[in-house]
Amino acid sequence: MTAAETPALLAGRYYLERVLGSGGMGVVYRARDLLHEQFGEPNSAVALKVLGEPLSQVPDAPALLYSEFALTRGLLHPHVVRVFSFEVDTRNQTAFFTMELMHGLTLDQLLKERSGGLPWQALQPIAVQLLDALAYVHRQGVLHGDVKPVNIMMGEGGVRLFDFGLGHCQAQAEAGLPCLSRDRLNAWTPAYAAPELLVGSALTASADLYAVACVLFELAHGKRLGERHAAERLPRPRQLPRHCWAALRSALAVDPGQRTLCVAELGEAMARSGRRWFR
Template sequence: MNGEACDLTYFALAATATQAEKNEQPRSSAPARLGELPDVLGGRYKIERLLGVGGMGAVYRARDLLREQFGDPEPYVALKTLSDDFAEYPDANSLLYSEFALTARLNHPNVVRLFGFEVDVPSQRAFLILELLKGPTLDQLLCERPEGLPWDELSEIAIALLEALTYSHQLGVLHGDLKPSNVMLADDGLRLFDYGLGQPVEGLLPGLPRLCRNRFTAWTPRYAALELLDGAPLSPAADVYALACVLYELASGRHPFRRLSAKQAKSMELDKQLQRPEQLPVHCWPALRTALAFEQAQRTISCAELLHAFRAPPLGRWTRWLRGTH
């Protein structure tokens, strides 16, 4: 597998039926019959062009014909649909609804806004309606800034991203696939998006269908925490690891572990070679280093604590000297 392929998000569907339902009637795994993606979804949203393709599906720019009819000068939205292969499974639409149910709980300026979930009846295609964002993603920014970002730029992006994920965790929503391509620097601020592999914390929204991590892998390998690679359930600590990799990359221009998975990096003991990026203030490094720990038991820091470290003002030379004399 080449390096480019390693960046892909891998996925498969979980069966959402209970064991009792399975005993009553085995459900066929044959693909559902889907129509082609129509030019107009839901009799209202006119697809204009493809914006991007991810692990689960594709995002399109669309025109809301109803808003346009009533004279809205900006009737544009983004539509997320499932890929053809993914959409053919019987419970695919339910899983897309799970993404809607999770993200719709979040009302934060740095989290993408969802407007609705619908199913186009003739084609049987489910889709999400989202705000249309314009701007580069963090992976595009990193391509332009291979040496990383200076602290004034880095801190602005890092704090906005940390605030978004801290807020998500406080409401019991785990992202599950945090990486530079899922963060956009929009015209009016940063947006964290694509909760397609996200899950609620245990006990929250128990009726939602979930991705079953015992039957498939669902992550972008170089941002996946070691415990996910070993089959453990998604947790806040796993999101912290992915976020820490992104922050290190923004500070240095390099992935902390040579773009390798945590399992590969641990076998090579790359954590022992970690050094503070030059553009990261000294006071932030202990927190970020803890967040990059391979073992979950040693990753003893939350998003909120990481945010606190990045919000703290850098120490001046005089303060550092005084601390060094005590």
């Protein structure tokens, strides 16, 4: 079932209002929870995700979507999207899950408005919150797999990291839950994918580190990092303090063996400069 064929009402409860975003993995809608509205809930809006083409047509499509839900449901962090429930509309044979409706701009939208990069005063809280969220995810044994500006929201509550459709959790795999085979689609976004992923290596925390470092470089510089680069010869973005640059440059190393720090340590480097006036 394609996005155009998705019924306007799912499970007799969720009324789909409009598409919020779509990608190779899924389509996310803004929806009203009519059951909550019946009980007088004034804020009934949720985000609702279904699989997009071509995955929606495969026999194990509901299981694949459930794997993303299961991976995300245990993550409780102020800067990580919260998921609510997984359901299947049996009449329309459509699996979906609901999550918090986020408000704000994705970082790719923000970058379009700030083509010269962000000043350090604006960049630092984004960097620290994002790295804190990703470090938390890693401590839970989860790898995100698709850190890029379009999967990061900026709103009144700060950063929200979302879309774990390409993520991995070893404990989930060991428990026998279904996992996405990346052979089914061209999964990686080259501008943010660690070089080793592009030649078939497994997803690792180091690959997530490289991706988030690419995002931070773009926020500081205003332009994407070139796909072929030598980290040791990259110019320091002028908005970035010198002591932060050494850590970020290490995270951007093409050779994963030269990424000599973890996400949490990169976060510590980004937090050290100036007053932390945010939570």
